[in-house]
Amino acid sequence: MIVTVTLNAAIDKRYVVSEFEEGEVNRVSTCEYTPGGKGLNVSKPLKILGAELLATGLVGGFAGQYLAAEVTKLGIANKFFQIADESRSCINIWDEKKKTQTEFLEPGVAVSEEEQEAFLKEFAETIKEARVVTISGSVPKGIPLDYYNRMIDIVKTQGKQVILDTSSPLLDEGIKAKPTMIKPNIDEIRSLTGRPCDNLDEIMEAARGLQQTGIPVVVVSLGGEGAIMACEDGLYQALVPKVEAVNTVGCGDAMIAGFAYAFDQGYSPAEALRMASSVSTASAMYDKTGFFKPEDQQKLFKEIEIKKRG
Ligand SMILES: Nc1ncnc2c1ncn2[C@@H]1O[C@H](COP(=O)(O)OP(=O)(O)OP(=O)(O)O)[C@@H](O)[C@H]1O
Numbered sequence: 001m002i003v004t005v006t007l008n009a010a011i012d013k014r015y016v017v018s019e020f021e022e023g024e025v026n027r028v029s030t031c032e033y034t035p036g037g038k039g040l041n042v043s044k045p046l047k048i049l050g051a052e053l054l055a056t057g058l059v060g061g062f063a064g065q066y067l068a069a070e071v072t073k074l075g076i077a078n079k080f081f082q083i084a085d086e087s088r089s090c091i092n093i094w095d096e097k098k099k100t101q102t103e104f105l106e107p108g109v110a111v112s113e114e115e116q117e118a119f120l121k122e123f124a125e126t127i128k129e130a131r132v133v134t135i136s137g138s139v140p141k142g143i144p145l146d147y148y149n150r151m152i153d154i155v156k157t158q159g160k161q162v163i164l165d166t167s168s169p170l171l172d173e174g175i176k177a178k179p180t181m182i183k184p185n186i187d188e189i190r191s192l193t194g195r196p197c198d199n200l201d202e203i204m205e206a207a208r209g210l211q212q213t214g215i216p217v218v219v220v221s222l223g224g225e226g227a228i229m230a231c232e233d234g235l236y237q238a239l240v241p242k243v244e245a246v247n248t249v250g251c252g253d254a255m256i257a258g259f260a261y262a263f264d265q266g267y268s269p270a271e272a273l274r275m276a277s278s279v280s281t282a283s284a285m286y287d288k289t290g291f292f293k294p295e296d297q298q299k300l301f302k303e304i305e306i307k308k309r310g
Pocket residue numbers: 184185186221222223224225226227240241243245248249250251252253254255276277278280281284
């Protein structure tokens with residue numbers, strides 16, 4: 001079983017405007033509300049894969065009730081912890097003319113120390129049946145930098161695998177707790193290592209360096225260029241075929257879903273990389289964040305090349 005964690009859940013609001021004008025009144029032609037926050041964008045592809053899954057995290061107020069109800073509607077089992085303040089919204093504006101996307105991500109409400117401690121206590125119980133736990137995204141206000149470290153310690157103490165997917169400064173702190181896996185993208189690996197990582201050799205060296213600090217699996221995702229993985233077996237490269245990418249938002253989350261699924265099913269690291277790359281690439285081919293067509297994923301699974309690089 002897989003438990004996904006979203007501490008900063010959000011109602012993702014997608015606004016379509018004919019032409020976005022800064023400083024003007026913009027009328028929205030279509031709007032779409034979906035449950036978001038990175039951990040929920042991991043849950044959606046996991047559901048499509050047919051994984052046994054439980055979504056947890058923090059939600060609050062009416063927005064929180066709406067989020068939990070929408071997640072349930074998607075058929076995703078969930079056990080959210082209720083906080084006092086209202087869950088956030090994230091706005092994504094799609095400009096039809098310029099074909100650009102503008103995002104406004106609210107920071108998330110304050111979470112009191114009492115709420116933080118109570119969630120951790122509940123979390124230790126929630127993951128009892130899990131084999132794999134994913135921890136994703138930003139954290140709401142008031143949550144200290146080492147909170148993910150405490151969660152990772154709880155998961156590891158129970159002998160389970162834990163994937164951490166976040167960015168600086170939470171990632172810089174989180175790697176100290178040695179999660180089972182991290183998946184920085186190119187910007188995140190540069191920020192983590194302070195190296196330019198301008199070519200494949202440098203990226204492989206950076207991934208191996210991090211893996212050797214005691215993080216069993218380090219994957220660097222490279223968008224349409226695939227991914228590099230450093231693990232105990234060595235270095236691997238995933239080469240993905242050219243596809244018509246219509247929405248790359250949340251591809252990283254879909255990749256985490258693929259790895260969590262593969263770890264839960266006991267795949268080898270190389271096959272886990274193939275699985276994760278097929279799910280994330282299929283999700284780039286679908287316009288709705290967090291979704292993909294199983295037939296695209298199954299086709300890609302056969303086409304993706306996994307090369308041993310050292
Ligand atoms: N344009 C694309 N074409 C094909 N596959 C893609 C494309 N963009 C992303 N992918 C797939 O998704 C994976 C993750 O992409 P990326 O490196 O962009 O993650 P990310 O930056 O964490 O994404 P996000 O933050 O939007 O979730 C890639 O390794 C690849 O398999």
